[in-house]
Amino acid sequence: MxxxxxxxxxxxxxxxxxxxxxxxxxxxxxxxxxxxxxxxxxxxxxxxxxxxxxxxxxxxxxxxxxxxxxxxxxxxxxxxxxxxxxxxxxxxxxxxxxxxxxxxxxxxxxxxxxxxxxPAGVADYTLMLMLMAVRNAKSTVRRAELHDYRLNEIRGKELRDLTVGVIGTGRIGAAVVDRLRGFGSRVLAYGKRPTIAADYVSLDELLRSSDIVSLHVPLAPDTHHLLDQSRIRRMKRGAFVINTGRGPLIDTEALVPALESGRLSGAALDVIEGEEGIFYADCRNRTIESTWLPRLQKMPNVLISPHTAYYTxxxxxxxxxxxxxxxxxxxxxxxxx
Known part of the structure; x- marks a missing residue:
């Protein structure tokens, strides 16, 4: 096939x-x-x-x-x-x-x-999520909506000062790398087969060195929970994680405490585990049947969108x-x- x-x-x-x-x-x-x-x-x-x-x-x-x-x-x-x-x-x-x-x-x-x-739509959306994550956009906008216009005590970061690790360099991952070059970021790449001109490193090195980790691999048995508890612990302290691939690439049960404890600075997730039956539905008047989604949405340092990166x-x-x-x-x- x-x-x-x-x-x-x-x-x-x-x-x-x-x-x-x-x-x-x-x-x-x-x-x-x-x-x-x-x-x-x-x-x-x-x-x-x-x-x-x-x-x-x-x-x-x-x-x-x-x-x-x-x-x-x-x-x-x-x-x-x-x-x-x-x-x-x-x-x-x-x-x-x-x-x-x-x-x-x-x-x-x-x-x-x-x-x-x-691949441009998902790549553009990924960069948008990166920028929103490192500039604390969720917290800033929420405060402004309540007419609190004071500067947040947490300052934003600039992409040119950050190392971004891109896991998976197919068409979408490659488009993300191309866009990051325009921001002046240092980019590290990981993939089974190098396909683009990039600084390819081992997965462990990418996790240890990256301020932002972005996931662009397909979901398969060997990528399920690619970011599990062990690998999340190996990530650089204060890093951000971006997922516009598939929810189960991340072990959500391991991600949540890392975010709550401050081990990771934030996450921007267009996909999450257990999104089936929730994303693409009007859930305003029903209970969300998810252990982790409501908990993630309450965090000021977590952005959630409903699997919409591809939708252009x-x-x-x-x-x-x-x-x-x-x-x-x-x-x-x-x-x-």
């Missing part, structure tokens, strides 16, 4: 019937793009806001390809039901695919691919178009393979 997306596809032949795709978990903004984009590629798209499930798998009957969102885990039962409905290909509208067991999917005859989209006009266009292209290319490979 490969996990990649292409950026071009030959136009559909007028002699071939239109490709049909069922699009699950399709929000209104995505729906408008699918309706505008699909006809350009000779595709008929069936759209539903409902996440893919065993119960609605029959919506895909007759369609080999489906497109799914990243917000809801795909269960083995759902994969079996999709197989019975005739689905042989899933395009997930995300870079990460930890919400689906691709090995199990392959076992029931379903291929899975992710999409790529512009440009990235959404890329995601929709590349999901369609993935399905067409899969159909072409099946036809000519």
């Amino acid at each position: 490969t996990f990649s997306s292409t950026s071009s596809v030959p136009p559909p032949s007028p002699l071939l019937p239109a490709t049909r795709i069922t699009v699950y978990g399709c929000g209104r903004d995505e729906a408008a793009l699918f309706r505008r984009t699909a006809p350009r590629f000779g595709v008929e798209a069936t759209l539903t806001e409902a996440a893919v499930s065993e119960e609605n798998s029959e919506m895909a009957a007759g369609n080999q390809c489906i497109s799914i969102d990243h917000k809801t885990p795909v269960t083995p039962a759902t994969l079996r039901a999709l197989h019975r409905a005739g689905v042989t290909y899933i395009s997930t509208r995300s870079i990460g695919y930890n919400h689906i067991d691709v090995t199990y999917a392959a076992g029931v005859g379903i291929s899975v691919e992710n999409v790529t989209y512009s 006009d440009h990235a959404l266009r890329d995601t929709v178009e590349n999901s369609i292209i993935n399905c067409l290319n899969f159909g072409s490979r099946k036809q000519h393979g």
Whole structure:
């Protein structure tokens, strides 16, 4: 199995019937793009806001390809039901695919691919979170909202005076490194395979030396709790941690006491463990079923946002178009393979 997306596809032949795709978990903004984009590629798209499930798998009957969102885990039962409905290909509208067991999917005859989209949105957002963290933005804005305009006793820091450690130098990590150069920061990088011109060091050295640690690796068994209690203890005292990757990259149970004790100066988290069923929902009138989220949100040195770093006009266009292209290319490979 490969996990990649292409950026071009030959136009559909007028002699071939239109490709049909069922699009699950399709929000209104995505729906408008699918309706505008699909006809350009000779595709008929069936759209539903409902996440893919065993119960609605029959919506895909007759369609080999489906497109799914990243917000809801795909269960083995759902994969079996999709197989019975005739689905042989899933395009997930995300870079990460930890919400689906691709090995199990392959076992029931379903291929899975992710999409790529512009890394600029996540990279820009990461730099914004870094700046907000080191300038104590949460505390400053909250005080101003209460008409307390005194200077905070904790002064901010400048990025040019800080060492930033970037863990993972794929497309997004590389874009973050590129932006940091413009701020004059010293940048350290860690990755299994050096892919960019950067000062690559061991993970231990990066943690010991970095004033800011930013996470940009995919979630996999070997990266789950990449920042665990042991590694958090090895981080430079007073450091900040930024996570725009996946929540379980950090052991939240170890992170919270490090923040509360002052061992770490702060965190900016666009993703957290256990966000499923909370992020992307209106929780104003319900109890948050999370041990750590309310505790983190009360801290003046912790910024939380709801997995929104990727969410830009440009990235959404890329995601929709590349999901369609993935399905067409899969159909072409099946036809000519």
